[in-house]
Amino acid sequence: MRAVLDHIGIAVGDIDAALAFYRDALGLEIAAPEDVPSQRVRAHLIPTGECALELLEATAPDSPIARYLQKRGPGIHHITLRVDDIRAALEHLRARGVRLIDEQPRPGAEAALVAFIHPSAAHGVLVELKQAAPRPVSLTAQRLPFGNLTLVSAHDGLFALDGGAMFGVVPRTLWAAQSPPDDRNRIRLATRPLLVEADWGRLLIDCGIGDKMDAKQRDIYAVDRSHTLDEALASAGLAADNVDFVLATHLHFDHFGGATLRRDGRLEPRFARARYIIRAGEWQEATHPHERNRASYIADDFLPLEAAGVVEFFEDDRTIRPGVRVVRTGGHCPQHQVVFVESAGKTAVFTADLIPTTAHIRDAWIMGYDLFPMETLAFKKRFIREAIEREYLIFFEHDPLVAAGYIREKAGRRFVEPVL
Ligand SMILES: [Zn+2]
Numbered sequence: 001m002r003a004v005l006d007h008i009g010i011a012v013g014d015i016d017a018a019l020a021f022y023r024d025a026l027g028l029e030i031a032a033p034e035d036v037p038s039q040r041v042r043a044h045l046i047p048t049g050e051c052a053l054e055l056l057e058a059t060a061p062d063s064p065i066a067r068y069l070q071k072r073g074p075g076i077h078h079i080t081l082r083v084d085d086i087r088a089a090l091e092h093l094r095a096r097g098v099r100l101i102d103e104q105p106r107p108g109a110e111a112a113l114v115a116f117i118h119p120s121a122a123h124g125v126l127v128e129l130k131q132a133a134p135r136p137v138s139l140t141a142q143r144l145p146f147g148n149l150t151l152v153s154a155h156d157g158l159f160a161l162d163g164g165a166m167f168g169v170v171p172r173t174l175w176a177a178q179s180p181p182d183d184r185n186r187i188r189l190a191t192r193p194l195l196v197e198a199d200w201g202r203l204l205i206d207c208g209i210g211d212k213m214d215a216k217q218r219d220i221y222a223v224d225r226s227h228t229l230d231e232a233l234a235s236a237g238l239a240a241d242n243v244d245f246v247l248a249t250h251l252h253f254d255h256f257g258g259a260t261l262r263r264d265g266r267l268e269p270r271f272a273r274a275r276y277i278i279r280a281g282e283w284q285e286a287t288h289p290h291e292r293n294r295a296s297y298i299a300d301d302f303l304p305l306e307a308a309g310v311v312e313f314f315e316d317d318r319t320i321r322p323g324v325r326v327v328r329t330g331g332h333c334p335q336h337q338v339v340f341v342e343s344a345g346k347t348a349v350f351t352a353d354l355i356p357t358t359a360h361i362r363d364a365w366i367m368g369y370d371l372f373p374m375e376t377l378a379f380k381k382r383f384i385r386e387a388i389e390r391e392y393l394i395f396f397e398h399d400p401l402v403a404a405g406y407i408r409e410k411a412g413r414r415f416v417e418p419v420l
């Protein structure tokens with residue numbers, strides 16, 4: 001049985017006093033609390049590297065935590081070991097005569113399965129076994145009515161990039177708790193184009209990573225094509241031919257690889273009927289790469305579009321089509337832009353590589369890939385403040401789990417309330 005220390009549970013009587021110590025005095029970040037009704041407990045998880053702390057607050061007088069506090073006062077309540085297969089682990093322990101509290105696993109926080117071993121068997125320590133929930137990844141398209149528009153959040157499969165490069169100066173111990181790396185230090189990322197349906201047509205923002213990579217590139221980026229944009233569109237009753245416009249946030253391969261495809265040995269626009277709307281400055285960057293950005297631009301993604309005469313260039317920030325407007329952020333690359341989608345007083349923003357995943361909502365969590373990180377910081381600080389105050393619905397193009405949500409801030413703590 002392979003077990004990894006997952007977290008240490010601490011019973012607290014006065015949660016405000018406990019937060020004053022762990023959050024304010026120690027300066028730790030505390031995740032949004034989660035109620036575990038079966039235990040009448042509210043859990044406040046504190047990521048601290050690869051193992052977390054968990055403050056446990058009783059929500060009813062008959063909660064096991066309330067009884068523990070009465071008997072022993074606040075303090076370390078349990079340790080939790082994570083196992084791959086909790087049923088097999090319980091069987092293994094039973095066979096060795098270990099006294100268990102739970103003969104069968106039961107639901108714990110974060111949709112995990114848990115079971116407790118009796119403290120008498122563990123030399124006075126209450127030990128919880130935990131099998132983490134399989135991470136649910138929605139790979140089909142999700143439709144969301146949005147004022148007079150419809151937003152369709154699509155998916156072009158998964159890939160992976162070096163975790164250090166994704167989080168810049170943030171130490172591994174911090175980001176690994178948010179985005180667990182694989183054995184090659186890569187973290188899993190999604191590619192999620194967004195389709196806007198309006199009375200003027202269908203506009204696709206970015207178009208995924210596509211199918212043109214060779215085996216070596218697919219291995220480097222752990223490209224998982226078990227689900228594709230075509231399948232996601234089909235699940236929403238659509239096909240590539242239904243797309244009228246493709247708008248690029250920028251031309252990096254993980255955003256625009258899906259713009260072209262190879263058919264009978266020739267490169268063609270993937271969206272046969274679409275006009276491709278591209279910022280002229282970004283085209284200039286992509287066609288004149290330098291040592292620092294060369295790996296990000298692949299000419300086969302965009303040059304065939306020009307040859308086919310389907311590109312519409314524009315210069316400055318503007319409304320692309322009614323309700324869809326672009327704003328240049330710079331930072332990630334000089335011409336990187338985000339897309340505002342506005343209808344009936346509501347605003348959604350496709351943030352592309354400004355806030356690639358929900359872990360990047362912290363101001364200083366900026367990708368090492370960014371050419372001008374101080375520009376990213378300046379734009380991001382202002383933008384996130386505005387997004388919180390005006391309740392923008394944020395689309396996270398690379399988040400493996402959350403396609404869209406609201407950024408909230410409570411008691412100085414920032415988090416994402418998922419919507420899709
Ligand atoms: Zn990029």
Ligand SMILES: [Zn+2]
Nearest residue numbers: 252254255353
């Ligand atoms: Zn990207």
